[in-house]
Amino acid sequence: MTLERPIAPDPYELLPTVPSFTLTSDDVRNGEPMDARHAHGSAGGENVSPQLSWSGFPDETRGFVVTCFDPDAPTGSGFWHWVLVNLPKSVTELPSGVKESDLDGAFSIRNDYSDTGYGGAAPPPGDRPHRYVFAVHALDVDRLDVGPDASPAFVGFNLAFHTLARAVIRPTYQIAG
Template sequence: MKMNTLLSLAIGITLSTSSSAFELTSTDITEGQKMAKTFEFSGFGCEGDNLSPQLSWDNAPEGTKSFAVTAYDPDAPTGSGWWHWLGFNIPVETSSLKRGQDMARLGAVELTSDYGSIGFGGACPPKGHGMHRYQFTVWALPVDKLELDNSVSAAILGYTLNSMAIGKAQLTATYNR
């Protein structure tokens, strides 16, 4: 009986003193809510401002040495989704990206989006295709720099991030036309 009481007390103390969860927030987009036209692509029949939203993250896991940020639409009618933004080697002292951020200015590497251009490519779901989800993810990495360059595919970066991230935080906004 005493062992169970001690164990319960120890678990309660551990839970109450554990650090806060890794979290991604934005002043521009809200979880589960439709994004503004500001974040729509300019091209492919879309007429938005093609700006990336502001993103901030807190409570990165212990051991984090750099970050990656991705934006992905799993609802795109491609069979493989649509990569809107892929950046990595973001310095560990970075905890936010401003609206319209060029990650290269931070010393990060940005990959070609599925639009065929480097940097952010906004939402542009086909008209009448329904609501699409846009998953903005910040990845906490245990290395200062990934040994990849800007010629790797989104699949290679995704594989690398999923195989080594020590934490990730996600914010999913929506959009339709």
């Protein structure tokens, strides 16, 4: 059963425009379906974060935040799958299934599954393909002043004031009904 509702806007189209840079992945492609290994366990997946790498960000970049958001979730606010904050400027790639303990002080805040770390795709069975907006935000500060109990919205609010540039890749995922 497909849920009949309008397509949600891309979240970054609603924010002030910032320059972009390059985001690539060995695991996901813009506009193409993700492999089931990147889906949440509740959807039969392995809950493995995809490999991501980025380049061409502004020279004045001091740190990064990586996020994954599903604007197509049947909620009034989308669904946050991953918010990884305070990556140092020296980190320009995340391996598939990255472990936070390998990231020099970076940490994930709680996603909308109420877990920390990456939470894979799990759209309602039979719903249209959902977009998973992976974004790397280049920051004008070394670290955002947020703690592990911050909400994704609070991190987003802080990003609005510290994002120099943003790189985005938007794979999709769908579960047959």
